[in-house]
Amino acid sequence: xxxxxxxxxxxxxxxxxxxxxxxxxxxxxxxxxxxxxxxxxxxxxxxxxxxxxxxxxxxxxxxxxxxxxxxxxxxxxxxxxxxxxxxxxxxxxxxxxxxxxxxxxxxxxxxxxxxxxxxxxxxxxxxxxxxxxxxxxxxxxxxxxxxxxxxxxxxxxxxxxxxxxxxxxxxxxxxxxxxxxxxxxxxxxxxxxxxxxxxxxxxxxxxxxxxxxxxxxxxxxxxxxxxxxxxxxxxxxxxxxxxxxxxxxxxxxxxxxxxxxxxxxxxxxxxxxxxxxxxxxxxxxxxxxxxxxxxxxxxxxxxxxxxxxxxxxxxxxxxxxxxxxxxxxxxxxxxxxxxxxxxxxxxxxxxxxxxxxxxxxxxxxxxx
Amino acid sequence: xxxxxxxxxxxxxxxxxxxxxxxxxxxxxxxxxxxxxxxxxxxxxxxxxxxxxxxxxxxxxxxxxxxxxxxxxxxxxxxxxxxxxxxxxxxxxxxxxxxxxxxxxxxxxxxxxxxxxxxxxxxxxxxxxxxxxxxxxxxxxxxxxxxxxxxxxxxxxxxxxxxxxxxxxxxxxxxxxxxxxxxxxxxxxxxxxxxxxxxxxxxxxxxxxxxxxxxxxxxxxxxxxxxxxxxxxxxxxxxxxxxxxxxxxxxxxxxxxxxxxxxxxxxxxxxxxxxxxxxxxxxxxxxxxxxxxxxxxxxxxxxxxxxxxxxxxxxxxxxxxxxxxxxxxxxxxxxxxxxxxxxxxxxxxxxxxxxxxxxxxxxxxxxxxxxxxxxxxxxxxxxxxxxxxxxxxxxxxxxxxxxxxxxxxxxxxxxxxxxxxxxxxxxxxxxxxxxxxxxxxxxxxxxxxx
Amino acid sequence: xxxxxxxxxxxxxxxxxxxxxxxxxxxxxxxxxxxxxxxxxxxxxxxxxxxxxxxxxxxxxxxxxxxxxxxxxxxxxxxxxxxxxxxxxxxxxxxxxxxxxxxxxxxxxxxxxxxxxxxxxxxxxxxxxxxxxxxxxxxxxxxxxxxxxxxxxxxxxxxxxxx
Numbered sequence: 001x002x003x004x005x006x007x008x009x010x011x012x013x014x015x016x017x018x019x020x021x022x023x024x025x026x027x028x029x030x031x032x033x034x035x036x037x038x039x040x041x042x043x044x045x046x047x048x049x050x051x052x053x054x055x056x057x058x059x060x061x062x063x064x065x066x067x068x069x070x071x072x073x074x075x076x077x078x079x080x081x082x083x084x085x086x087x088x089x090x091x092x093x094x095x096x097x098x099x100x101x102x103x104x105x106x107x108x109x110x111x112x113x114x115x116x117x118x119x120x121x122x123x124x125x126x127x128x129x130x131x132x133x134x135x136x137x138x139x140x141x142x143x144x145x146x147x148x149x150x151x152x153x154x155x156x157x158x159x160x161x162x163x164x165x166x167x168x169x170x171x172x173x174x175x176x177x178x179x180x181x182x183x184x185x186x187x188x189x190x191x192x193x194x195x196x197x198x199x200x201x202x203x204x205x206x207x208x209x210x211x212x213x214x215x216x217x218x219x220x221x222x223x224x225x226x227x228x229x230x231x232x233x234x235x236x237x238x239x240x241x242x243x244x245x246x247x248x249x250x251x252x253x254x255x256x257x258x259x260x261x262x263x264x265x266x267x268x269x270x271x272x273x274x275x276x277x278x279x280x281x282x283x284x285x286x287x288x289x290x291x292x293x294x295x296x297x298x299x300x301x302x303x304x305x306x307x308x309x310x311x312x313x314x315x316x317x318x319x320x321x322x323x324x325x326x327x328x329x330x331x332x333x334x335x336x337x338x339x340x341x342x343x344x345x346x347x348x349x350x351x352x353x354x355x356x357x358x359x360x361x362x363x364x365x366x367x368x
Numbered sequence: 369x370x371x372x373x374x375x376x377x378x379x380x381x382x383x384x385x386x387x388x389x390x391x392x393x394x395x396x397x398x399x400x401x402x403x404x405x406x407x408x409x410x411x412x413x414x415x416x417x418x419x420x421x422x423x424x425x426x427x428x429x430x431x432x433x434x435x436x437x438x439x440x441x442x443x444x445x446x447x448x449x450x451x452x453x454x455x456x457x458x459x460x461x462x463x464x465x466x467x468x469x470x471x472x473x474x475x476x477x478x479x480x481x482x483x484x485x486x487x488x489x490x491x492x493x494x495x496x497x498x499x500x501x502x503x504x505x506x507x508x509x510x511x512x513x514x515x516x517x518x519x520x521x522x523x524x525x526x527x528x529x530x531x532x533x534x535x536x537x538x539x540x541x542x543x544x545x546x547x548x549x550x551x552x553x554x555x556x557x558x559x560x561x562x563x564x565x566x567x568x569x570x571x572x573x574x575x576x577x578x579x580x581x582x583x584x585x586x587x588x589x590x591x592x593x594x595x596x597x598x599x600x601x602x603x604x605x606x607x608x609x610x611x612x613x614x615x616x617x618x619x620x621x622x623x624x625x626x627x628x629x630x631x632x633x634x635x636x637x638x639x640x641x642x643x644x645x646x647x648x649x650x651x652x653x654x655x656x657x658x659x660x661x662x663x664x665x666x667x668x669x670x671x672x673x674x675x676x677x678x679x680x681x682x683x684x685x686x687x688x689x690x691x692x693x694x695x696x697x698x699x700x701x702x703x704x705x706x707x708x709x710x711x712x713x714x715x716x717x718x719x720x721x722x723x724x725x726x727x728x729x730x731x732x733x734x735x736x737x738x739x740x741x742x743x744x745x746x747x748x749x750x751x752x753x754x755x756x757x758x759x760x761x762x763x764x765x766x767x768x769x770x771x772x773x774x775x776x777x778x779x780x781x782x783x784x785x786x787x788x789x790x791x792x793x794x795x796x797x798x799x800x801x802x803x804x805x806x807x808x809x810x811x812x813x814x815x816x817x818x
Numbered sequence: 819x820x821x822x823x824x825x826x827x828x829x830x831x832x833x834x835x836x837x838x839x840x841x842x843x844x845x846x847x848x849x850x851x852x853x854x855x856x857x858x859x860x861x862x863x864x865x866x867x868x869x870x871x872x873x874x875x876x877x878x879x880x881x882x883x884x885x886x887x888x889x890x891x892x893x894x895x896x897x898x899x900x901x902x903x904x905x906x907x908x909x910x911x912x913x914x915x916x917x918x919x920x921x922x923x924x925x926x927x928x929x930x931x932x933x934x935x936x937x938x939x940x941x942x943x944x945x946x947x948x949x950x951x952x953x954x955x956x957x958x959x960x961x962x963x964x965x966x967x968x969x970x971x972x973x974x975x976x977x978x979x980x981x
Contacts, residue, residue: 052557053725055765074764080557103761107730140754143737166723184878185552185723186885188535190733192723197881198863442838454905454944485836492851492889493945495958528836533847533887536943550846550873552886568841609949611907617949655906655944696948698907712906716943722886 009066010083012036012059013093025078025089026057030270035092037270039101039130041108041215042167043079044272046280050172051079054165055104056130060096063088075100098134105135108165111146111190112216114139119163121217123230126271127165148193153183154201156208156222156289161193164218170194170210177246177282178204194218205244208288212265212273223289224262230254233261235303240287240296247284248276252303253294260292266303370623371597373585373605374578378465384500386507389468395513397587401476402521409480413583415591417603422448422539422576423654423694424769425678434563435481436571444572445483447474447580448544449490452536454655454716455696458607459577461619463490463497466581467504471527473580475513476587478525481573485526488577489544492533501529536720540768541574543722554724555768578607598624602677606695613647613701615639624677628652629666631676632699645701648806649785652681653693655713656773658780659706660690661809686780702806706788707799710781711739717774728771731762735778742789745796752789756782784809820868826852830872842873846883849873850890859899860891888942896931896938898976901955902964904941907948916952916964917941923973936980937973 006018012029013036019028027045029037038059043051051057057079061072066086075096078089091097109131116122148161166185171194174181183196196202202210211219233254242249254262265273265283274281291297349366357365382388389395401409414429435443447470451459463470470488478486490498505527508514516524535553537543542556545567566572582604586594595603602624611617614632616639622631631637632647641647647662667674669688674680678692700709718732735758741747759775766772782789787807792799822830830849837844849869850861857865866880873880884890891899900920904913917939921927924937931938947953950962961972 052767055725055727058765077557077767082559100761100765104726104765107726107761110730110734141734143734165726166729181876182878184882186881187723188552188886189718189721189723190729192729195881197878197885451946452944455907455948457946457948457950460946485838487836491946492847492887493955493960526836530836530844531848531851533851534889534942535887547847548844549841550843550875550879550883552882568838568844611948611951612910617951619949651906698910698948700910704910709906709909712904712909716905719888719943 008083008085010085010087010089012089013091019083023083025059025061025076025081025083025087026051028083029078029089029091033269038078038091039126039134040079040270041126041130041165042169044169044172044213045270046273046275047169047172047176047213050167050169052077054108054167056101056108056134058097058100058104060090060094061087062090062094101134102136105130106140109135109139110141112165113145113147113162119217120220120225121163121214125217126215146190151195151199152201152222153196153199154203154207156285157202157211158220158222158225159194160218160220161195162218163216164194165216166192166194167215169213169215170219173206173210173213174202177206177209180204205284205286206246206282208285209265209273209282212267215271221262221289223292224254228254228256228261232256235305237266237300237303238294238297239300240291240298242284242287244284244286246282247287248279248281249283249287250274250276250281251283251287251297253297253299255294258294260294260297263288263291267305370621370626371605372621373594373597374462374466374469374581374607375619375621383466384464384468384504386468386504386511389466390511394468395472395508397584398472398475398479398513399519401479401587402519402523406480406482409476409587412586412591413480416582416586416594417591417598417601418579418582418586418594419601419603419678420576421578421582421606421695423453423656425692428575428579431563431575432477432481432573434561435573436564437482438571442484442570443482444567444570445474445478445481445486446541446544446548446567446572446574447486447488447577448539448541448574449488449494449577450532450536450539450544451494451577451694452491452539452720453694453696454713455611455651455698456609456654456694457611458609458619458695460494460497461609462577462581462607463494463501467501468508469581469584470501470577471504471508471513473583474527475508475518475525476583477573477575477580478527479521479523483573484524485528487548487567488527488529489538489548490529490531491538492531495531498529498531505529535722536716537722537768537770540770543768544574545572552722554722555770557767599675599677600679602679602692606676606692608676608695608697610638610697610699612650612697612699613641613645613704614699615642622676624675626676627666628674628676628681631697638697638699641699641701645703646806647699648702648704649700649706649809651690651696651698651700651777652676653691654696655698655716656769656776657691657693658686658689658776659700659710659784660780661784663809664688664784665690686776687783690780703803705743705803706781706785707739707743707792710777711736711743713777714739714774717770717777721770721774725767725771727762728766728774731758731771732774734758735774739778742792743799745792745799747789747793747796749790749793752782752786752793820857820864822852822856822872826856834873843875843879845873846875846880847887850880850884854890859895859897860893894931897936897980899938899940899955899957900972901940901942901945903943903945903947903951903953903955905944907944908951908953911951913952913964916954916966916969919966919969923969936976 004020010028038057040057041054058075059078063069065084151159153159186195235252238253239250251263252266253260268274377392410432418428419425532538538547538553540555543553547553562572605621608620633640650665651659668683681692683689714736718736721728721732723729738751759778762771763775788804791804833845833848834842867877870877870880952964953962
């Protein structure tokens, strides 16, 4: 896309960028990157028609265009608003946006169970990130939360509607990746739910991608559920020669030791499935659910995770050694233990004298 | 007696049927229009100053001029007969008793816009009115006003009635189009607007029943003549459906120069408040517009007499004014509880939210629950501020105007009747059996004599 | 097997002909109305699947729509359905009392059906009859200016019709 004509000038949070005609404010902001980029819970650039629903990406348009510099009267959904030449957008610099966004976060969390510690999505949940970044502490909601029964939609996927924020992404996956949609939105208003209506299994080669696009823990991988915490697993990029038509064969394996705990599509910095040659890198259910041996994959290397949530922490490529604070405080003395609990510890073996241990003491030193 | 344009013949025996309607001068506007250029009809409508009668009040001629006309792609006219705004029942009256005026208006408008297949999307509950409309369409067709080569003009047009199935949101024009396409009534994200991409992706105009009916007198008498009726940018006549605590609920055609006071108290219109009671408050334009206490209803904040038109009803903005809206005029007398009424409207909007965008889906239900608590004497003082904050977070932040429609009644009720909310909180027992009654805002003009 | 009667099938074809070629999904709402009338006053899953086949769409597209609109009953209802409006303007004119009266008279709650399968009571939101409140939808038409006496008369009317 490098030959694309970029002749539309847009200014977002005082940063001006040239973009191609038809670019949305959100995608223009993504080209700038960083805090300038509004969060998006329902928009998914690889799914046509997505966006506009969650309202987290609302921004202020301070000037509509160079030709008509009037401000837009309301905040607009940046994911569905096309930039005009000379448009001036305020996201983080707006006085109205943070408040409105905090409101949206509160609405999204209103009926969302706040039980992240027992949710499989914790650590890679976009709603968790959104809450930390844009939400307020505590809840003002004093009523019973809406709940639904868990539902198995096929052998691989569990739907827990209680956690759903109705982004509609999974319905777009079904519409656009499979030839037959069997699930959708039933009921309306605050009772609206993702459902097959008749508890039907979703059976097709690409249904697993619904899990990847789900921003929360509503759709989870039954082959992985509760097997491990995502932040304990080590993601590596891998590929295989997949014969399923439409499958890119490029995946991220989430390992613990040599064991493949789960397989997902590779994600980009916005948490979306990566593109290859302009095409989204969806993977098939065989790769995702049935190919869980490392020897079936060609491992390319450690996955760079550029998202900033828990799974982004401590991972891996740009590992930095922590400052040797203790050594500095101790004026160059490398302590064996910070306190003398040696004699009362059940772990340490008091028969082994600390001075006999070379360098810092490890638990293994006491097991000899 | 005000000039009537739409309801002039409403009481003629048998006006529902073609023969009588035609005898009384019906379909003249079609005869005239078919001899005009479509663009000239649009021009007449522009000159008339007609504003959309569904609620938003957008100039109809301007809306028509936005319609894209790409070659080889059909254009559509869709009539919005999904009348669902609480307090509004005027379109029903027109369609039930004078169905041919809508059909006539739609033929002229379809010709002006180049629509060869036009649709009336009527709310599903108006089942019997669907039959009336379909019978009238058959009559019109038999008499050569619909079908191929209408009156030898070369213009072809079919008109169909489609029933909704119970969803207020389908009154929003893009939700209506979705519904007409056989889908859930989820409003579309705009742009693109229907004038560019509407029904089945084609350029489409969606107009309210009363708006399309008003095209008939505009063509018959000319846009300039029509514009002479009324005042300022409130031209022509407007149907008001009056309900609540009044002596004579019903449909009234007004010319937008009369005062609110006259409308409520004169025998020609609402005939005053029953049982000699005082008026407490009024929602002048359908449930979503701000409720006004009696004093601000009858006079503006500047102390001028408030008139029944677009400008005067919105004088003072939301701080001290309201809106003409759809013309659903709901009157509350001194025995009514504003908290309870607001709760009822909040329940309505929660029930009617499509659930697509988060502020409306979650916020409407939250407001309903808090309002019910306050109404039942279980509220806290902080709930009132919380309600205010919730409505402010919904307003303007949703895909479609239903969010605003749900927020405004709550905001206005707190703005003008905060003392009543506080009284409920402070009197958790008493509020279940007693009424807060009237305060400073009581109608200062009409003190009952008995 | 579920199948519309001949006249209804003709009606379905007529409805589909109102739309451009390939846009037969537009007929969904009217066809569901027909189906509800013909197949016992509610939309069972096989009925919706049949409608999907008729219109050449996926069943989920029918479920999505049927569950969105309040006029489609997704559970069986009584022979006579009372849908009483409870929104603002009706409430101002005593709709709560009418609802209470029907509950007590028929000994059912809102959303329930009498044990003999005769009556179902539903509350609904604004039906556009605010000037004639309180009111209810009763079959194809409205019953307006309701009073306890009128409710009694309607119930009697139903019982007479059922016999």
